[in-house]
Amino acid sequence: MKNITYTELEGNGTTFYAMALGLIGVMLAGLGSAFYMEHHGHVVTGMTNQVVWGMPHVFAIFLIVAASGALNVASIGTVFSKPVYKPLGRLSGLLAIALLVGGLVVLVLDLGRPDRLIVAMTRYNFKSIFAWNIFLYVGFLLVVATYLWLQMERRMNRFAKTAGLAAFAWRLVLTTGTGCIFGFLVAREAYDSAIMAPLFIAMSFSYGLAVYLLVLLIACKGSGRELGGVVIRKLGRLLGVFVIAVLYFTALQHLTSLYAAEHAGIERFILLDGGIYTALFWLGQVFLGGLLPLLLVYRTSPSDTQKYRRSVSLASVLVIIGGFAQLYVIVIGGQAYPLDLFPGMEVSSSFHDGAVAAYAPSLPEFVLGLGGVALAGFIVMLGLRVLRFLPASLASADIDPHHKATAELS
Amino acid sequence: MKENNKKPVREESCNTSRRSFLGSLATAAGISLAPGVMLYGIGKPSSAAAATDGASSSVRWGMLIDLSQCDNGCDDCVTACATENGLRGFGRPETDPQWIRKVEMTNPETGHSKSLPVMCQHCEDPPCVDVCPTGASFKRADGIVLVDKHSCIGCRYCMMACPYKARSFVHEALEDQKTHAPRGKGTVESCTLCVHRIDENRQPACVEACSDTGGGAMLFGDLNDPDSEISRRVATYASQQIRADLGLNPGIRYRNL
Numbered sequence: 001m002k003n004i005t006y007t008e009l010e011g012n013g014t015t016f017y018a019m020a021l022g023l024i025g026v027m028l029a030g031l032g033s034a035f036y037m038e039h040h041g042h043v044v045t046g047m048t049n050q051v052v053w054g055m056p057h058v059f060a061i062f063l064i065v066a067a068s069g070a071l072n073v074a075s076i077g078t079v080f081s082k083p084v085y086k087p088l089g090r091l092s093g094l095l096a097i098a099l100l101v102g103g104l105v106v107l108v109l110d111l112g113r114p115d116r117l118i119v120a121m122t123r124y125n126f127k128s129i130f131a132w133n134i135f136l137y138v139g140f141l142l143v144v145a146t147y148l149w150l151q152m153e154r155r156m157n158r159f160a161k162t163a164g165l166a167a168f169a170w171r172l173v174l175t176t177g178t179g180c181i182f183g184f185l186v187a188r189e190a191y192d193s194a195i196m197a198p199l200f201i202a203m204s205f206s207y208g209l210a211v212y213l214l215v216l217l218i219a220c221k222g223s224g225r226e227l228g229g230v231v232i233r234k235l236g237r238l239l240g241v242f243v244i245a246v247l248y249f250t251a252l253q254h255l256t257s258l259y260a261a262e263h264a265g266i267e268r269f270i271l272l273d274g275g276i277y278t279a280l281f282w283l284g285q286v287f288l289g290g291l292l293p294l295l296l297v298y299r300t301s302p303s304d305t306q307k308y309r310r311s312v313s314l315a316s317v318l319v320i321i322g323g324f325a326q327l328y329v330i331v332i333g334g335q336a337y338p339l340d341l342f343p344g345m346e347v348s349s350s351f352h353d354g355a356v357a358a359y360a361p362s363l364p365e366f367v368l369g370l371g372g373v374a375l376a377g378f379i380v381m382l383g384l385r386v387l388r389f390l391p392a393s394l395a396s397a398d399i400d401p402h403h404k405a406t407a408e409l410s
Numbered sequence: 411m412k413e414n415n416k417k418p419v420r421e422e423s424c425n426t427s428r429r430s431f432l433g434s435l436a437t438a439a440g441i442s443l444a445p446g447v448m449l450y451g452i453g454k455p456s457s458a459a460a461a462t463d464g465a466s467s468s469v470r471w472g473m474l475i476d477l478s479q480c481d482n483g484c485d486d487c488v489t490a491c492a493t494e495n496g497l498r499g500f501g502r503p504e505t506d507p508q509w510i511r512k513v514e515m516t517n518p519e520t521g522h523s524k525s526l527p528v529m530c531q532h533c534e535d536p537p538c539v540d541v542c543p544t545g546a547s548f549k550r551a552d553g554i555v556l557v558d559k560h561s562c563i564g565c566r567y568c569m570m571a572c573p574y575k576a577r578s579f580v581h582e583a584l585e586d587q588k589t590h591a592p593r594g595k596g597t598v599e600s601c602t603l604c605v606h607r608i609d610e611n612r613q614p615a616c617v618e619a620c621s622d623t624g625g626g627a628m629l630f631g632d633l634n635d636p637d638s639e640i641s642r643r644v645a646t647y648a649s650q651q652i653r654a655d656l657g658l659n660p661g662i663r664y665r666n667l
Contacts, residue, residue, distance in 0.1 A: 040582065040583075041581045041582035041583060042505070042581045042582075043500075043502065043505050047579075047581075048505050048581075049506075049575075049577075050504065111563050112562070112563065112565070112566070112579060112597055113562065113563050113597060116561070119544050120563050120565075123544045124544070124545070125545040127539075128540065128542055128567075130565065185537075185571055186573070186656060187571065187656065335570070339574075341513065341652055341653065342515050344517075344518075345515045345517055345518070346516045346518050347513055347514060347515050348514045349511050349512060349513040349514060350503060350508070350511055350512075351511040358504075
């Protein structure tokens with residue numbers, strides 16, 4: 001194995017600037033949407049007093065959950081001492097920060113009073129998992145930034161493992177916190193379960209790695225850097241393991257709920273007759289985001305590097321689509337199903353008690369969410385352009401100590 | 411794995427300007443944010459206790475609603491609440507606020523049907539207060555659960571947590587508000603138990619209306635005072651709480667539920 005050289009992206013080509021301008025355009029559109037929503041109030045969104053968290057939350061939670069998962073690649077390199085993953089660690093940290101910032105911006109801009117962010121930063125109710133999450137998010141940014149610095153400053157490399165361990169522990173707590181936002185909602189049948197925490201951790205592993213893979217593939221292709229079959233094969237197989245973990249916890253979540261007769265209603269709604277939510281669950285989350293990626297990463301022969309690369313790319317895109325479907329089912333589906341004020345009774349009211357809530361995301365909500373994605377993308381582009389996050393080559397011979405040149409074509 | 415000891419040339423050439431740029435950015439951010447933080451620090455109430463000054467923990471305000479006296483077709487309590495607190499709909503039932511509503515409840519086994527008023531249940535252990543990140547959702551010493559409109563950031567987590575669907579989010583700009591019931595676009599609100607009236611030793615508007623023109627089903631009083639009418643009634647007759655299984659001990663009790 002050779003020494004790894006990290007370099008900035010050249011970033012002088014028209015493609016680079018076109019991408020950057022495109023992302024800035026989407027960010028501005030997202031900002032415009034936020035202003036529009038704040039000016040008119042949330043009445044211009046699809047959100048109601050029944051479905052109080054809408055599309056922006058789906059985007060924000062996806063980005064936040066993926067952020068902690070994106071850090072896994074770095075953790076595997078430093079904490080679990082896998083040398084092949086080490087050159088991938090810096091991008092992993094950068095992506096984690098970018099995704100979290102993107103998600104938090106969407107979350108903040110969707111507040112009823114985003115101008116009061118300073119209140120959220122200065123007044124805390126420590127019994128609230130939301131308040132805890134504010135510390136977890138800010139702390140994550142600091143811990144990962146420190147971790148990145150220790151990785152990148154050669155004189156400080158010896159502390160990188162300790163920082164990596166701290167960052168790994170922090171990310172587990174952070175995703176636990178995000179899952180508990182739902183897990184602690186005792187009155188909502190769709191949530192109210194400790195399984196939300198491990199489920200969200202599994203989701204973060206899967207979504208984060210899928211996003212990481214796509215960013216890595218695009219960055220290497222865009223900058224003409226070699227990306228060997230070893231990296232793709234290892235990350236592709238790992239993605240498969242994470243997808244299985246998500247399916248496992250999802251199955252456990254619903255089986256546990258199905259076992260309790262009182263939850264039969266919500267389970268029937270999500271799994272059988274919930275319309276869009278049922279379709280998104282089975283087609284989006286389970287088939288597109290679960291089974292199909294598994295087929296792609298495990299049934300494609302890794303010896304054909306180009307074909308395997310295409311399969312892993314497609315699997316990553318599918319995992320992301322499935323992830324959005326899953327979060328839509330959890331966030332929106334869980335709210336659309338009515339609260340059970342009087343168990344065993346049929347209820348109705350002018351406030352839509354007992355009725356399944358209708359929700360259709362409005363364009364501004366969607367654009368705000370996309371703005372957060374664009375912001376994350378822009379931070380990654382800017383980071384790669386100005387600092388040395390990406391190795392000059394990720395060719396198998398350069399990064400794998402056990403690689404035999406004859407074993408692989410690329 | 412060791413890294414290459416050679417520094418790329420580009421790194422050297424832009425190092426200084428980048429560092430100075432990042433330094434300036436950090437300074438600018440500090441200068442922009444610091445005064446705001448200071449002002450908020452000075453301006454905010456000294457503690458959550460300030461909001462509960464005047465209310466006594468020896469009192470627990472509550473309500474007993476006798477459904478045998480509550481007419482299915484009557485919504486005088488709802489109308490009175492809207493008038494008292496300046497709640498006006500925009501003809502958009504999905505987003506218009508409702509602090510109190512009549513819920514029609516039917517037993518699918520027997521077909522028996524009944525309607526009852528449901529509002530904030532003023533829980534002893536309110537989930538909305540637990541989950542609120544800023545402490546804007548709070549419970550007064552006398553048991554009334556309120557929202558501090560100045561520190562609500564509009565995250566709607568309390569609406570996710572409330573088992574009674576008692577809270578509304580103000581989805582659009584409001585006009586002609588009542589001075590005793592301040593409200594604001596982008597914040598969450600719910601029944602205040604007419605706290606402004608209680609502080610003037612008056613009854614909540616819904617209770618008054620129910621007594622004047624309705625069936626006289628609503629009884630308001632101090633659950634902590636063993637001599638109060640409400641305490642005597644809950645001691646004499648069976649009463650129920652909605653979702654008592656959650657163990658929140660709501661201050662709103664029902665008879666003949």
